[in-house]
Amino acid sequence: MSSHDDETPFDVYREDVDRPLSRLFREYAPGRLGWFSVGMLANFVARMASLVPPLLLGVAIDAVFIGESPYALPLVPDAWLPTETMDQFWFTIAAIAISFLVVALFTWIYGVTANLFAHDVMHAVRVDCFQKMQRLDTAFFDEKQTGEVMAVLNNDTQNLEMFLDNALMNSARLLVMVGGITAVLFYLNWQLAFVTLFAVPAMVLFTLWFMRVVEPRYVRQRSAVGRMNTRLENAISGIGLTKTTSSESYETERVRDSSRNLFERTMAVLKLSYLYRPGMELLAGLAFAATFLVGGLWLATDTAPGPLTGTLSVGDFVVFLMLTQRIVDPLAEVSNIVDQYQNAKASSERVFGLMDIPVHVDDPEDPVDIVPVEGRVTYDDVTFSYDDTAARRNATATETAFEETVLENISFEAAPGETVAFVGPTGAGKSTVLKLLLRLYDAQEGTVRIDGHDVREVALADLRSAVGYVSQDTFLFDGTIADNVRYGHFEADDETVREAAEAAQAHEFIVDLPEGYDTRVGERGVKLSGGQRQRIALARAVLADPEILILDEATSAVDTKTELQIQRSIDRLTEDRTTLTIAHRLSTVKDADTILVLEDGEIVERGTHEGLLAAQDRYATLWAAQAGDRESAAETLIDGDD
């Protein structure tokens, strides 16, 4: 019946969450209990008031219209009630009108307060989850798809909201209505009440049966929804590939299959769930008919039928018939309530599962102060594997993957202001080396140091403001060019943004854009070329002015002319700061103070450009290749890739 049976990537963390719903209340209800209690109370008053009009009608029939019995109301002293027939009539009308007003007013109060409570909890949970999600290790995001994390932030918080304002309040309504109606019927005529109320246990049993039968169908439907969403997500992100390979009909077919599957499974659920409501109505109808039969005979023959004894008034009979109708609605909610309860339980498990995921790359308890940063970077015998990070988190790492070492015994030092360049075949581990400096991951062995301090002893914010990172794939947020340049230094004024863009050779193309610095870049910056995006990223780095700069193939996406421009801005940018750079075009790194040649995670050669050329080994081969010997280049690169 609910998504709690679906496999989710958070299962590993969910298992340890203890009593998630009571934890939800413990952590989020305090401070909001006012709204919650007002909501509950208003709900109670509104439901009770809704029972008053039928009761008044019953009394009026007996006392005013038939004149059989005195005008008396339960819980109201007789002295307060009028004695004249017409006064009683008007009094009844007024009291009925007031009851309806009370119902309307309190239903409104209940709706507003219950929703305030539920939405406020949802808001707090969503923000907390988001904050936690931001702190999670980079390794977490390597394994999880964006959609999966989004589902927790979106669907799961929504399920909690549904539970808090809907299920919780509906179950209160259920208790009040069933309890209230039962009390009134027993008060009026306990013998006839037994006849009427036989339907309640029957309805409960019917609901339980329904839930048991429909549950597996719900599970299948939800997994079809999940598959449909994944299919659509994939198809939309791959639209470029689909177009260029003319695979539209293939993709349409795949979506059609998923959609058809979803349609069939939804119908399987609907066929059953459309049985439920009529079934409940039928049971209520039977109760109505039984009440009518017994009560009608009682009145018509003026004697209690069968084993029953005593008398029944016309007014009471009418109240019975009216209230019998009222019992269906709250009872028909039982299946929804249980469903929402189970959903909320599973969702809060996932929410707290997310919140409880241990973070390994975190601030140290007692961080050392590295400001002002000089810019000395030291790698001391660093060994690293991605999969071990996963294994430590108890996730899905396999035994073999666990052993895959990406970096082995990496040692080097960059003195303040120096440039160290990394070259080597693709997949050699160049980017990985640099990610360790930012603590996107932590090395398993060895130490990475800034100014002699282990990066793990430095506050993350200090570390990351000391190190600027221009990565392989430049990410831009949807927003203006200026917003993107000042991202991370939001207080920077327009003048500073402009200076940074000029230094990054970006100013020229920016002012040519329709709205200059205010041009919106589109989602992920799709409206800009690769080279333009890179120059914006460089401008961002210029503006941040870090002591240490990481350039990860910053010139990979541009033509020769732009490359020259960018190189010029990079030269300026790197002049006075420690720079760790990766570039496949060796011409861009030949002036580096040290060049490290990386292969299979190991440094196989190191030295200056001249020194390495003289050594006549790998670097010299690469250099010769790039200097014009294309054939040899191809061979070298292909060998390296293997």
Ligand SMILES: Nc1ncnc2c1ncn2[C@@H]1O[C@H](COP(=O)(O)OP(=O)(O)OP(=O)(O)O)[C@@H](O)[C@H]1O
């Ligand atoms: N997030 C990750 N999780 C698991 N393995 C990874 C991850 N990132 C990279 N790897 C693996 O680590 C190895 C080194 O990757 P890295 O990106 O550091 O190489 P590189 O030398 O920078 O390559 P390129 O020149 O192609 O950018 C590769 O085998 C790659 O498959």
